[in-house]
Amino acid sequence: MHVCKELDKIIENINKFEVTEYRMDALFENFDGATRVSDTVSYIEGARDKLQTVITELRKAEKRAKQA
Numbered sequence: 329m330h331v332c333k334e335l336d337k338i339i340e341n342i343n344k345f346e347v348t349e350y351r352m353d354a355l356f357e358n359f360d361g362a363t364r365v366s367d368t369v370s371y372i373e374g375a376r377d378k379l380q381t382v383i384t385e386l387r388k389a390e391k392r393a394k395q396a
Contacts, residue, residue, distance in 0.1 A: 335382070
């Protein structure tokens with residue numbers, strides 16, 4: 329159950345994040361020499377890849393459950 333709650337919280341936070349021009353500009357203005365856009369994009373892409381893995385594994389589990 330803990331794992332389900334953890335995933336639900338992650339999904340909820342992503343879904344609550346509003347993508348607007350104002351907010352993206354505010355994020356961009358926050359970058360400096362130490363924090364680069366490319367580093368943040370790579371970090372987000374890694375998270376996206378992990379979410380895609382979760383989706384893939386859930387679909388596999390669903391398929392196995394249907395075959396059982």
